[in-house]
Amino acid sequence: MDGPKLTALPNGSEDFGPYLSSLRRGALQCSELPADTSFSDGFLMKFLRARDFDVELSVKLLLNYQRWRRESPEISTCLSPSSVVDLLQTSYHAVLPQRDHSGSRVLIYRIGQWNPKDWTAFQVFRISLMTSELISMETETQMKGLKVIFDLQGWSLGHALQVNPSIARKISSVLSDSFPLKVRGIHLVNEPMFFRPVFAMIRPFLPDKIKQRIHMHGSDYHDSLCDFFSPDILPPEYGGEGPGIEEACQDWTNHLFQSEGLLQQIAAHPTGDISITPSAPLISEEVDTDHLSEW
Numbered sequence: 666m667d668g669p670k671l672t673a674l675p676n677g678s679e680d681f682g683p684y685l686s687s688l689r690r691g692a693l694q695c696s697e698l699p700a701d702t703s704f705s706d707g708f709l710m711k712f713l714r715a716r717d718f719d720v721e722l723s724v725k726l727l728l729n730y731q732r733w734r735r736e737s738p739e740i741s742t743c744l745s746p747s748s749v750v751d752l753l754q755t756s757y758h759a760v761l762p763q764r765d766h767s768g769s770r771v772l773i774y775r776i777g778q779w780n781p782k783d784w785t786a787f788q789v790f791r792i793s794l795m796t797s798e799l800i801s802m803e804t805e806t807q808m809k810g811l812k813v814i815f816d817l818q819g820w821s822l823g824h825a826l827q828v829n830p831s832i833a834r835k836i837s838s839v840l841s842d843s844f845p846l847k848v849r850g851i852h853l854v855n856e857p858m859f860f861r862p863v864f865a866m867i868r869p870f871l872p873d874k875i876k877q878r879i880h881m882h883g884s885d886y887h888d889s890l891c892d893f894f895s896p897d898i899l900p901p902e903y904g905g906e907g908p909g910i911e912e913a914c915q916d917w918t919n920h921l922f923q924s925e926g927l928l929q930q931i932a933a934h935p936t937g938d939i940s941i942t943p944s945a946p947l948i949s950e951e952v953d954t955d956h957l958s959e960w
């Protein structure tokens with residue numbers, strides 16, 4: 666498939682219209698979707714940005730996202746923060762208030778706060794999906810992606826048993842090509858020896874591009890994390906000088922609760938496209954064919 670031609674506008678910016686029509690056409694040609702499916706421009710932009718305006722790859726990502734949602738109803742149909750309130754209250758998860766130097770969103774998961782006797786991997790996964798849906802609405806995050814810090818302190822056999830091959834496949838799918846977000850870095854800290862078998866289950870399904878972005882920091886991580894993130898933005902618990910982890914978790918939990926209605930609409934929608942007006946106009950100068958390889 667030949668890419669659409671960029672239409673230069675008088676002010677020197679470019680028109681996304683041709684990309685949007687090619688993606689729409691490509692997706693609807695595919696028999697997997699009901700014939701009356703329609704997609705909003707804002708929704709399609711997530712997929713175009715996640716694949717740097719390569720239309721063919723964007724079609725694939727859009728179809729994979731639809732398929733993943735259909736095949737994972739235990740996760741995708743219940744995007745309700747209330748359903749996991751006690752887990753959220755343990756300070757399991759935060760999106761840091763500040764982006765990193767490259768504009769990426771920075772997420773922290775503290776796996777040790779998850780008691781595998783109380784919560785299934787599906788419920789834990791829902792939290793990530795809720796956060797992903799919310800941040801993927803932000804234009805800046807669509808362009809600059811995200812980085813994740815997994816704190817595996819407290820990882821136990823109970824956790825390992827929950828991450829069965831089916832969950833491992835779902836993890837590798839969302840990291841590779843089933844969710845419209847650019848995964849720019851995955852940082853594991855405090856990973857114990859017996860995390861390795863679980864990682865070995867996920868790793869083979871990841872593309873090289875993502876494998877190269879996974880960093881294992883061990884227990885002596887304060888300095889090495891600062892090679893990747895400026896101390897200004899990291900919580901003191903992770904070697905930084907930013908707001909504390911408890912506060913960051915509480916703030917993001919509040920944000921999830923404020924977005925409960927929106928999340929439930931996304932969960933209930935057949936394609937997940939709830940046509941939110943994007944936070945920036947659909948015309949800009951970001952389409953630059955010299956930078957088409959970084960997603």
Ligand code: VIV
Nearest residue numbers: 786789790793794797813815828836839844846848
């Ligand atoms: O959900 O971009 C064994 C990222 C993540 C997402 C989703 C998107 C995304 C980076 C994950 C990361 C977390 C949806 C769009 C995959 C949910 C994980 C839930 C499970 C139950 C946690 C168990 C702990 C993992 C920890 C290690 C995983 C790394 C090796 C990736």
